[in-house]
Amino acid sequence: MNKQITYKLLIFATVFLFFATKPSSAQTRSDSVLQPDRFRNRLEFEARPGYIIPTHNFLKGENARSKPIRNSFSTHLKYSFQFKPGSPAGSIYGIPHQGIGVAYFTFGEPQQLGAPLAVYLFQGARLAQMTSKLSLHYEWNFGLSGGWKPYHPKTNPDSRVIGSKINAYMNTGFYLNQTLSQYFNLIGGISIAHFSNGNTQFPNAGLNTAGVKLGLMYTLNPSIMSRQSPYRGAVADFSRHVSYDIVLFGSWRRKGVYLEGKGIASPHEYPVGGFNINPMYNFGYKLRAGLSLDGIYDSSANVYTEDYIVEPGGKNPGYTFHNPPVNKQLALGISARAEYVMPYFTVGVGIGSNIVHGGGDLAGLYQMLALKVEVTRNSFIHIGYNLQNFQTPNYLMLGIGYRFNNKYPCFYR
Numbered sequence: 351m352n353k354q355i356t357y358k359l360l361i362f363a364t365v366f367l368f369f370a371t372k373p374s375s376a377q378t379r380s381d382s383v384l385q386p387d388r389f390r391n392r393l394e395f396e397a398r399p400g401y402i403i404p405t406h407n408f409l410k411g412e413n414a415r416s417k418p419i420r421n422s423f424s425t426h427l428k429y430s431f432q433f434k435p436g437s438p439a440g441s442i443y444g445i446p447h448q449g450i451g452v453a454y455f456t457f458g459e460p461q462q463l464g465a466p467l468a469v470y471l472f473q474g475a476r477l478a479q480m481t482s483k484l485s486l487h488y489e490w491n492f493g494l495s496g497g498w499k500p501y502h503p504k505t506n507p508d509s510r511v512i513g514s515k516i517n518a519y520m521n522t523g524f525y526l527n528q529t530l531s532q533y534f535n536l537i538g539g540i541s542i543a544h545f546s547n548g549n550t551q552f553p554n555a556g557l558n559t560a561g562v563k564l565g566l567m568y569t570l571n572p573s574i575m576s577r578q579s580p581y582r583g584a585v586a587d588f589s590r591h592v593s594y595d596i597v598l599f600g601s602w603r604r605k606g607v608y609l610e611g612k613g614i615a616s617p618h619e620y621p622v623g624g625f626n627i628n629p630m631y632n633f634g635y636k637l638r639a640g641l642s643l644d645g646i647y648d649s650s651a652n653v654y655t656e657d658y659i660v661e662p663g664g665k666n667p668g669y670t671f672h673n674p675p676v677n678k679q680l681a682l683g684i685s686a687r688a689e690y691v692m693p694y695f696t697v698g699v700g701i702g703s704n705i706v707h708g709g710g711d712l713a714g715l716y717q718m719l720a721l722k723v724e725v726t727r728n729s730f731i732h733i734g735y736n737l738q739n740f741q742t743p744n745y746l747m748l749g750i751g752y753r754f755n756n757k758y759p760c761f762y763r
Contacts, residue, residue: 389431391570396426398541400561402457406511413508419459422559426453438585439693442635444475446693451491462509464499468519473695483529491521492721495545501553514551520544525563532572537565548735548746552604552615588634591757595628597732599749605650616671620650622745628687639688644702648745651679652710678708683716696722714739727760728753
């Protein structure tokens with residue numbers, strides 16, 4: 351599929367997911383009592399100067415200009431809606447906010463790295479109220495970035511950190527929120543970002559930055575944030591229970607092999623598909639944990655190429671990549687999972703091992719990071735990433751899921 355078309359479709363999907371999960375201001379609580387204006391709407395502008403972490407020789411100076419690439423800068427425009435402080439969701443989750451943002455990035459090297467534009471979902475909440483007007487918060491961002499200058503063997507041969515024009519964008523940070531007036535807030539904090547393509551293209555070393563952020567936030571309807579609230583004290587005790595998530599996912603990936611100590615990239619894209627059956631014990635409103643049965647078909651697993659003899663100064667013979675029998679590409683594993691639950695979004699981590707597999711690439715430990723985006727009360731979009739042995743990028747996990755025996759109250763929809 352044409353990369354520009356793919357980019358537009360993915361951006362559309364990101365925007366659609368946000369508006370599909372955003373509640374209107376006059377939705378009904380689980381007890382059927384209509385509560386208008388339960389959210390305040392906010393616009394925010396941020397500037398984020400940063401330092402590029404030198405994880406690759408290209409960034410250290412082995413590039414077209416023979417100079418280290420150290421600095422990054424981005425500007426962000428964000429819209430969010432925030433729960434009322436006295437509402438059940440506000441009391442339980444730390445007055446969470448969630449929304450959509452756009453950002454423009456520059457790394458001082460437009461010819462070698464580009465100047466990407468990102469569209470992302472974000473969510474955050476208060477961690478501590480330090481004074482009546484000063485509070486500590488966290489926030490994560492997750493989305494897509496386009497407009498990169500990727501690696502090309504002829505026009506951009508040194509830039510091996512970025513291999514595609516479209517890359518995932520992930521960010522997390524902590525910041526202080528200072529109330530200036532009922533309309534304006536000043537924020538300042540630290541921020542860490544990561545860009546990569548999820549191993550869907552080669553190369554995929556990725557780009558990482560660390561820096562600070564400074565922003566000004568404007569509240570469109572501050573009057574609803576009065577300390578007086580009909581919800582205050584209405585939070586019910588949580589009913590602990592076991593729920594069951596079933597996830598189906600798929601993606602594609604690139605693969606390389608080592609031949610006599612030299613890495614050789616396959617010219618092919620390989621499909622990946624799998625499932626998770628995931629019973630989870632729900633400890634409270636914010637935490638669930640359990641085990642998962644993980645099935646995977648990775649058509650890139652254990653691919654190989656033959657050893658060719660090349661005379662000194664000879665040309666590349668054109669390596670042919672071969673697929674092994676299908677039993678070498680199937681695996682069944684068990685993993686331990688933990689999830690941090692928030693309104694609309696759940697962030698999960700896991701670590702496991704394949705107990706039935708064909709050896710080779712499917713042996714060892716695997717790790718997962720996943721975001722579940724609520725679509726209905728029990729269904730969700732699953733966006734995950736799989737690593738092997740804590741270091742080797744494996745594949746994306748893009749899919750859908752359904753939760754059985756879900757007893758969470760639905761007071762925020």
